[in-house]
Amino acid sequence: MISNIFSTTVLVGILASGIRLATPYLYAAIGETFGQRSGVLNLGVDGQMLLGAFAAFYVALTTGNLWLGLLAAAMVGAVMGLAMAFVTVNLHAQQGISGIGFYLFGLGMSDLLFKMLLGTVETVKGFTKIHIPYLSDIPIIGEIFFSQNAMVYGAFALVPISWFVLNKTTLGLKIRAVGENPEAADSLGVSVARIRYFTIILGGTLSGLAGASLSIALLNVFQQNMTSGLGFIAVALVYFGAWRPWGVLWGALLFSMVNSLQLWMQVLSIPIPSDIAVMLPYVLTILVLVATVSRVRAPAALTKPFERGR
Amino acid sequence: MERIVQKEWFSKLIDGLLPVLATLAALAVGTVMLMILRVNPVEAYSALWDGAFGSTNALAETLVKATPLLLVALGICIAFRGNVINIGGEGQMIIGAIAATLVGLTFTNLPGWLVIVIAMVVGFLGGAVWGGIPGVLKAYFRVNEILSTVMMNAIAVQLMNFLLRGPLIDPAQAELDSKIPQTARLLDAFRLPRLAPTRLHFGFVIALALAILVYILLWRTTMGYRIRAVGQNPHASRYAGINVKKRIATALLLSGAFAGLAGAIQVYGVNYRMITDGSASGFTGSAGFNGIVAALFGQLHPIGAIPASIFFGALLVGANKMQRVVQIPSALITALNGLVVVFVVSSEFWRQRRQHRRLSAAEGEDQQSSAIPSTVEEQA
Numbered sequence: 001m002i003s004n005i006f007s008t009t010v011l012v013g014i015l016a017s018g019i020r021l022a023t024p025y026l027y028a029a030i031g032e033t034f035g036q037r038s039g040v041l042n043l044g045v046d047g048q049m050l051l052g053a054f055a056a057f058y059v060a061l062t063t064g065n066l067w068l069g070l071l072a073a074a075m076v077g078a079v080m081g082l083a084m085a086f087v088t089v090n091l092h093a094q095q096g097i098s099g100i101g102f103y104l105f106g107l108g109m110s111d112l113l114f115k116m117l118l119g120t121v122e123t124v125k126g127f128t129k130i131h132i133p134y135l136s137d138i139p140i141i142g143e144i145f146f147s148q149n150a151m152v153y154g155a156f157a158l159v160p161i162s163w164f165v166l167n168k169t170t171l172g173l174k175i176r177a178v179g180e181n182p183e184a185a186d187s188l189g190v191s192v193a194r195i196r197y198f199t200i201i202l203g204g205t206l207s208g209l210a211g212a213s214l215s216i217a218l219l220n221v222f223q224q225n226m227t228s229g230l231g232f233i234a235v236a237l238v239y240f241g242a243w244r245p246w247g248v249l250w251g252a253l254l255f256s257m258v259n260s261l262q263l264w265m266q267v268l269s270i271p272i273p274s275d276i277a278v279m280l281p282y283v284l285t286i287l288v289l290v291a292t293v294s295r296v297r298a299p300a301a302l303t304k305p306f307e308r309g310r
Numbered sequence: 311m312e313r314i315v316q317k318e319w320f321s322k323l324i325d326g327l328l329p330v331l332a333t334l335a336a337l338a339v340g341t342v343m344l345m346i347l348r349v350n351p352v353e354a355y356s357a358l359w360d361g362a363f364g365s366t367n368a369l370a371e372t373l374v375k376a377t378p379l380l381l382v383a384l385g386i387c388i389a390f391r392g393n394v395i396n397i398g399g400e401g402q403m404i405i406g407a408i409a410a411t412l413v414g415l416t417f418t419n420l421p422g423w424l425v426i427v428i429a430m431v432v433g434f435l436g437g438a439v440w441g442g443i444p445g446v447l448k449a450y451f452r453v454n455e456i457l458s459t460v461m462m463n464a465i466a467v468q469l470m471n472f473l474l475r476g477p478l479i480d481p482a483q484a485e486l487d488s489k490i491p492q493t494a495r496l497l498d499a500f501r502l503p504r505l506a507p508t509r510l511h512f513g514f515v516i517a518l519a520l521a522i523l524v525y526i527l528l529w530r531t532t533m534g535y536r537i538r539a540v541g542q543n544p545h546a547s548r549y550a551g552i553n554v555k556k557r558i559a560t561a562l563l564l565s566g567a568f569a570g571l572a573g574a575i576q577v578y579g580v581n582y583r584m585i586t587d588g589s590a591s592g593f594t595g596s597a598g599f600n601g602i603v604a605a606l607f608g609q610l611h612p613i614g615a616i617p618a619s620i621f622f623g624a625l626l627v628g629a630n631k632m633q634r635v636v637q638i639p640s641a642l643i644t645a646l647n648g649l650v651v652v653f654v655v656s657s658e659f660w661r662q663r664r665q666h667r668r669l670s671a672a673e674g675e676d677q678q679s680s681a682i683p684s685t686v687e688e689q690a
Contacts, residue, residue, distance in 0.1 A: 041456075087656050092658075092662075093652070097602070097655050100599060100651055101649065101652035101653075105645050105649055106648070107641075107648070108642065108646070109641070109645040111641035112638075112645060115641065116639065224641075225591070232460045232463075235457070236457045236460060236461060275468045275471045275472035275475070278468050282464045282468075283461075285461055286447070286453070286458055286461050286462075289453045290447060293451060293452050293453055298454075
């Protein structure tokens with residue numbers, strides 16, 4: 001049975017589903033990267049994901065249109081982000097704790113709506129695989145990278161796009177300035193509040209999409225607390241990736257590949273306790289944090305509210 | 311001078327009322343939500359009240375639910391006073407529970423009371439280890455404690471699942487096909503005493519006593535003073551000769567220890583075994599998070615945490631009754647808890663603004679009496 005794991009089909013299967021499972025991590029963690037680069041820690045990602053997952057699922061189920069589902073998830077996430085922005089930017093609420101509040105709200109609210117509006121676990125026909133012409137015909141690589149659904153492609157496209165926005169555009173410069181030295185940015189005429197509103201709402205939107213990727217692209221069901229803490233891991237991935245989109249990508253792949261391996265081990269009923277395997281990326285994340293903390297510096301204004309004239 | 315004193319008394323009252331106002335605001339949002347869901351809010355809230363306080367049994371259940379909340383909240387008071395954020399209560403409860411369960415499953419020959427005492431201490435220590443690791447990582451390696459506690463939560467859940475499916479599985483279950491992931495039942499002699507016929511157990515008394523102890527620790531001992539000083543101003547504390555790193559690690563370690571004890575008490579007072587549905591909340595009932603809510607609501611004061619925990623315990627117990635009577639899923643209460651947290655931390659804005667104003671007013675009237683001590687020194 002052990003030898004099964006080394007066959008090409010299985011290896012390709014593990015890698016392909018590993019790529020697929022990176023999707024929710026990427027949406028959520030890239031969104032969180034924008035927030036943190038501007039100095040705001042959003043710990044409510046998991047709650048935003050849960051509400052997004054439900055909104056996408058419900059709309060897709062009732063209208064039969066997956067794209068409307070995505071839109072609903074994005075809007076729900078954006079509204080959650082707007083609320084978070086008001087509380088952190090205008091009311092200077094402590095970010096770590098208000099994030100927990102938003103998490104609990106999303107956790108309870110998504111469950112409440114699920115039980116009131118659906119009641120039973122149903123399934124939708126989610127996004128189907130798009131085989132990219134020619135590229136998907138390449139043996140092995142084609143199946144791993146070029147036979148995925150639209151949301152997976154979107155997630156991976158986000159990495160270079162967000163890198164470009166953060167590092168090569170004026171907007172990115174403003175975001176980084178607000179996160180590093182809001183006083184200086186303010187004195188140069190950059191509105192700290194407006195930038196932070198933008199990044200937190202963007203983060204919420206992407207978290208909503210992250211939830212949608214679970215409920216209408218990967219698992220195609222909605223269940224109570226279906227993220228089981230994935231949003232918190234996404235926050236950690238931002239630190240893991242040293243606030244850079246490419247770093248986030250590697251962290252996301254680490255978690256998703258281990259998850260995929262564990263799922264396949266169950267499928268092949270390999271008698272290795274999979275709980276232990278699942279533990280590894282968490283331990284590794286802590287070790288990476290210990291190893292990199294002296295070399296990598298967080299945005300200087302992270303978690304610090306900005307007030308003019310203080 | 312007298313006018314300021316009077317004002318201060320009044321301001322303190324308003325400060326104390328802020329969490330209550332925040333809760334009322336959350337309940338108001340809940341009312342709107344109920345009305346949207348076409349449920350009579352009066353009916354819903356009276357079912358909630360009835361479920362939480364309507365009978366001796368209901369009251370007992372409320373106190374049973376309040377027990378882990380209070381213990382976690384006590385730890386949160388210590389951590390937040392030291393300006394470290396502990397969101398690892400879930401994992402610390404699990405590790406405390408595992409450690410305590412191991413004691414009960416191993417020492418089956420010892421007298422009941424002795425096993426209970428050892429189990430509580432071991433549970434406390436288990437939580438201390440799980441909180442201490444992020445504490446040391448924060449103090450000496452500058453690893454963000456929010457992240458490390460989240461990671462430690464996930465590791466604890468996997469460890470629990472592994473142990474309960476494998477080495478610690480109930481021998482009876484191991485032979486069955488169902489293989490429910492649970493440990494064997496503890497011996498009857500190892501159960502915490504109960505106030506029959508209700509399920510109220512001795513753990514609640516332990517939690518109350520510890521609330522007073524934590525108050526003494528924070529406000530009547532040097533260690534507590536140092537933790538609070540570091541929390542308020544680490545730089546000044548360093549100049550005053552306080553070992554800041556040690557205090558940060560201690561605050562998280564103690565915080566974890568109380569959560570660990572909460573886990574141990576859940577096993578010895580309520581379930582008499584560990585059972586997992588694969589998630590953390592399956593065992594903890596999210597007490598690791600809700601304890602934060604209770605601590606904030608009690609204004610991070612150990613004595614304030616007592617009524618706060620009872621209040622949130624009541625909400626959780628009452629929610630079940632509300633679910634039965636008006637068919638509103640109890641998840642509503644989780645959502646409202648979240649809103650309470652958001653509103654409480656937001657209301658801090660007004661408290662600080664008023665405090666700021668008060669200080670500048672006081673400075674204007676009396677230049678000598680600055681409310682901020684110029685140096686941080688021992689103030690008995």
